[in-house]
Amino acid sequence: MTAAVSSLDPAELSRRVKLAATDSGFELCGIAPAVSPVGLSRLDDWLEQGFAGEMGYIARRREAYSHPENVQRGVRSLIVCAMNYRGAEPATCGPGEARVARYAWSGADYHDFLRARLHQVADTLHALGPGTKTRVVVDTAPLLERDFARLAGMGWFGKNTMLIHKRMGSRLLLGAILTDAELAYDQPHETSHCGTCTRCLEACPTDAFPEPGVLDARKCISYLTIELRSPIPAEARPGIGGWLFGCDVCQDVCPWNHKPPRTAAVEFIPRGDLNPAGAAEILNLSESEFHARFDGSPLDRPGYDGLRRNAAIVLGNTSGTASIADLAPHLGDPSSLVRGAVAWALGRIGGHAAYAALNERIAIETDETVLNELHAALGQASIPPPNSSISSEISSSVTAGGGSAEAAASPRSRS
Numbered sequence: 108m109t110a111a112v113s114s115l116d117p118a119e120l121s122r123r124v125k126l127a128a129t130d131s132g133f134e135l136c137g138i139a140p141a142v143s144p145v146g147l148s149r150l151d152d153w154l155e156q157g158f159a160g161e162m163g164y165i166a167r168r169r170e171a172y173s174h175p176e177n178v179q180r181g182v183r184s185l186i187v188c189a190m191n192y193r194g195a196e197p198a199t200c201g202p203g204e205a206r207v208a209r210y211a212w213s214g215a216d217y218h219d220f221l222r223a224r225l226h227q228v229a230d231t232l233h234a235l236g237p238g239t240k241t242r243v244v245v246d247t248a249p250l251l252e253r254d255f256a257r258l259a260g261m262g263w264f265g266k267n268t269m270l271i272h273k274r275m276g277s278r279l280l281l282g283a284i285l286t287d288a289e290l291a292y293d294q295p296h297e298t299s300h301c302g303t304c305t306r307c308l309e310a311c312p313t314d315a316f317p318e319p320g321v322l323d324a325r326k327c328i329s330y331l332t333i334e335l336r337s338p339i340p341a342e343a344r345p346g347i348g349g350w351l352f353g354c355d356v357c358q359d360v361c362p363w364n365h366k367p368p369r370t371a372a373v374e375f376i377p378r379g380d381l382n383p384a385g386a387a388e389i390l391n392l393s394e395s396e397f398h399a400r401f402d403g404s405p406l407d408r409p410g411y412d413g414l415r416r417n418a419a420i421v422l423g424n425t426s427g428t429a430s431i432a433d434l435a436p437h438l439g440d441p442s443s444l445v446r447g448a449v450a451w452a453l454g455r456i457g458g459h460a461a462y463a464a465l466n467e468r469i470a471i472e473t474d475e476t477v478l479n480e481l482h483a484a485l486g487q488a489s490i491p492p493p494n495s496s497i498s499s500e501i502s503s504s505v506t507a508g509g510g511s512a513e514a515a516a517s518p519r520s521r522s
């Protein structure tokens with residue numbers, strides 16, 4: 108293989124690369140040697156404990172994580188870059204208003220715009236060293252990005268597992284360029300600055316940290332609302348509160364995040380409908396409306412049914428009887444994932460109208476998982492008086508709640 112050739116010495120080449128990173132809109136840039144990551148044994152422990160949940164792609168590629176050589180042959184150096192996404196502050200959410208993680212507020216997918224910016228930096232390397240090989244990586248390659256960011260001197264691992272930089276905090280998105288160019292390496296960040304603080308561990312709504320610096324992803328709202336394709340486990344649903352997509356709690360409480368500068372990057376200017384988002388509106392989207400609104404955005408990742416599952420849970424957690432009219436018709440939704448979440452939400456809201464809708468559906472539901480949800484929900488919702496003219500009472504209370512037994516049994520038509 109032909110090695111990269113530049114007329115510049117590694118120190119000067121590195122200086123130029125860092126200038127290019129600043130010009131391309133990265134607030135931080137550090138350079139690390141291509142070595143086996145120090146956190147590899149931590150990754151093994153994490154996988155062994157089952158903390159990755161359904162993210163099976165991590166375990167499947169475990170061997171590849173052992174050295175960046177497996178991501179790019181002949182790699183010598185990693186240029187790690189970070190963009191600050193601290194922009195606006197979260198709006199106060201009323202009932203039925205859903206929270207979206209800050210990094211997704213603009214609707215632009217960070218993988219795309221980070222990659223484009225990293226390619227600009229890589230072009231500098233190509234111009235200064237013809238024949239230099241580069242590979243740009245954002246999230247998807249088997250690379251422990253935070254490990255290399257620490258090695259490149261960009262910060263420490265907080266007790267919430269985030270990479271934290273003293274001046275920029277942890278609201279950083281990372282990307283890397285793997286290259287065969289020889290560069291000057293930064294000093295690794297060796298100290299931790301969490302001290303005796305435990306705010307993030309205490310604030311996590313779902314108690315997802317089994318110990319400081321270790322996250323059980325299966326309990327993390329970010330995993331549950333973005334990565335998990337199956338039904339969200341019932342015990343985790345109340346803790347999700349108003350979160351529709353992702354979660355920022357363990358970063359919002361971190362004292363290192365209170366002072367960093369706010370980004371001016373256009374990619375992080377929030378669009379109007381995501382801070383907050385309307386949970387009922389999301390639940391009622393047709394599939395084509397969903398694609399028109401979220402294709403190419405991070406919110407596309409959970410998919411049409413996944414995002415509506417989340418919206419139903421938010422309604423169950425935050426909006427009370429006012430949302431029965433929006434929820435009940437979705438007991439007949441074509442998606443069993445959505446039907447199950449809606450059943451849970453109605454059970455949580457409770458009362459006669461919710462009970463009636465659940466009772467109607469259980470008579471015709473055929474999916475076993477949804478039937479289990481309906482049984483559990485009926486057990487939770489309040490029970491109408493025994494015998495009597497139950498059906499007539501039920502129908503009138505459903506109507507009073509804004510829905511109807513007929514609506515409860517019929518799926519909303521989709522375009």
Ligand code: B12
Nearest residue numbers: 146149208251252253264269270280281322329330353354
């Ligand atoms: C899978 C994944 C998730 C999973 C699991 C997260 C986790 N903590 O493991 C889920 C879906 C839950 C998730 C959530 C989020 N994620 Co995520 N995620 C990833 C991904 C793709 C892989 C992470 C991974 O390998 N985890 C496995 C564990 C074992 O690795 P690790 O946490 O990175 O820890 C390593 C090192 O930090 C080190 N280490 C940690 N502590 C210590 C302590 C000591 C003493 C030592 C020696 C080493 C050490 O050891 C570990 C193994 O090397 C990375 C991108 C990437 N390719 O790296 C993004 C990434 C970590 N996520 C990111 C973000 C922004 C988020 C969210 C904030 C999104 C949101 N708002 O909802 C949340 C934050 C939740 C949290 N507190 O971590 C950013 C983090 C940036 C930063 N400043 O740290 C990354 C880097 C994506 C990116 N390109 O910017 N994520």
Ligand code: SF4
Nearest residue numbers: 311327328354356357
């Ligand atoms: S992102 Fe939210 S749920 Fe996940 S660990 Fe942090 S506080 Fe807990």
Ligand code: SF4
Nearest residue numbers: 265266301304307361
């Ligand atoms: S909240 Fe406290 S313990 Fe958690 S990461 Fe920030 S400084 Fe560290």
